[in-house]
Amino acid sequence: MSYTINPDREKPWNGLPELPIEENYYRDLDILEQLGESKAAIAKLQGRSVAIPNQAILINTISLQEAKASSEIENIFTTDDELYKAFSDDPANLKQGAPKEILYYRESLWKGHRYLRETGSFDIKYFELIYRTITGLNDGIRKPFAQTHIRQGGSGPNAGKTVYTPPRGEGIIESKMENFIQFMNDDTLFPIDPLLKMAIGHLQFEAIHPFRDGNGRTGRIFNINFLTQKGLLDFPILFLSKYILQNKESYYAYLAGVTQRAAWKDWILFMLKAVENTSIDTFHKINDILSVKDAILHVLEKETEISRPDSLVEAIFTQPFTKVKHLTDKKLYAENTARQYLNRLHEMGICERREINGGHYYLNLELYRILAS
Ligand SMILES: Nc1ncnc2c1ncn2[C@@H]1O[C@H](COP(=O)(O)OP(=O)(O)OP(=O)(O)O)[C@@H](O)[C@H]1O
Ligand SMILES: [Mg+2]
Incomplete structure (x- = not known):
């Protein structure tokens, strides 16, 4: 199957090809080499995290960082102080605003995690659950003829120009979502390494863009929930959005590379690198937290x-x-x-x-x- 190139970024791309992508990517040497590094890094993180005495501690704080970074990609900013204060208060008492939105993100991460534990696989309800929790909206998949465009952000010469227009029309989003979900769930029909699936799946989800808002954040929660669902991690502790935030321009450029030119290789390498870097980073954070914690305990016991x-x-x-x-x-x-x-x-x-x-x-x-x- 060859990947059709999107002919017109102003028009809904109803020709968005279904998954899987072409086979040669799974045999590409650069991709395989990077895949090896990424798998090793995430396995090391998982190994470290099972040795943590009280996992809830880290998960609480680390998932808060993930929520903050992912929300910042979408220009929802708050200071650490404000966020931590909000986090230590009762969320029910919070006013609408950045800290609240970030706590919604974190809540979605956990809701998604528990949902998958209970049901065992992805379905459309999972995505709607994340979308609704994150945005506070009550609807579901976009209406067939609602206008949705992804525009260039920032203030550069191309700001405001359409980068990509996702598919629309009666039943179109539904059938593309069905294919995407089957690809993610069915490892017999699609025997592809989970990290590759995550990279490809995130892009496909963004390209379908099923909701009127919150697709970026929903797709990033999906990444992390997918890793625990496939057993690469026990808990949603990988802090992937920080890397995406630090490389925001590349994130957008590689997404557009696929929706405009079918440039899958660069995208896949980018996401695999994100997994590798973030796993190493999170691994060190966990170690640092645990050793500081021990040192403080020691001082309190002694002094x-x-x-x-x-x-x-x-x-x-x-x-x-x-x-x-x-x-x-x-x-x-x-x-x-x-x-x-x-x-x-x-x-x-x-x-x-x-x-x-x-x-x-x-x-x-x-x-x-x-x-x-
Ligand atoms: N060229 C592209 N092709 C496909 N998806 C893209 C492209 N450029 C950006 N995206 C995705 O679209 C997301 C933004 O969509 P949406 O607004 O629905 O999500 P969001 O989480 O609410 O973000 P925001 O608050 O910025 O709108 C980006 O975070 C990115 O994942
Ligand atoms: Mg938005």
Whole structure:
């Protein structure tokens, strides 16, 4: 099967070819070499993550970073401080705004993860679930004749010009989604390495562009959920969007390379490289967090009379900002003791006490530094 080139980027590309793509890509030596590196890196990350005593800790903080980076690709910005503060409060009380949108992203990541655990495979409901959670919208697949174009962003000479127009028309998105979903689920009919499937699948999903908004973020959540669904990782900890954010221009250019010129090779190499770099990066972050955590525990055990220091350390590594309430909710300490201990951490330079809107928050300085780096 040969890949048809999109004839006109202003017109809906109803000729978008179904998957799989041409066979020669699966035998391309550059792709295979990079695939080997990427697989090794993600396997190493998975190996490290199973050794973490309390996985919830890292997953909480790392998925928050993923949510922040992916949202920034779509120009939803917030400062780390604002985000961490929002994260340590009750999300139900949050006003609409960037921190809330980012928490929606994180919620979607988890909803998707659990959905796949329960159902075992991708289906259209999975994508609608992610889309709705992320955008807060209630509809589903785009209406057959709704106008949707992907335009060049930024302020350069081509800003505002159409880069690509996704397919539309009665039943067209539905049937392309069906093919895409079958490709992702069926490893007998499509026996292709999961990392290659993820790279190809992400592009196909963006090219179908089934929703009126949120396709970029939905597609990036899909990447991570796919990796856990295929067993490459136990938990959605790969922080892929950071790499995409740092290479945003390339991300758009390679997407357009496929939808305009069928340039699959560059796209696949880009995504495989993203997996390799991010796996290495996440691996180091996990190591750094664990060793700092151990060091702090050691100091508390040696230099203080704090009771249950291990639980206190677990608690301050569950999110960057800790509040007295976090400790009392867990029934760890009485309120006065909890406050006294957190103040002690502040005096020792482990946490920094901050007053925000009349409430006290204790920022875990080392955790904050590692996450931000
Ligand atoms: N040439 C292209 N071909 C296919 N998909 C593209 C192309 N250029 C960009 N995209 C995808 O479209 C996404 C933007 O679509 P959409 O607006 O629906 O998503 P979003 O998550 O809401 O992002 P935004 O908030 O920026 O609109 C990008 O993040 C990217 O994944
Ligand atoms: Mg959008």
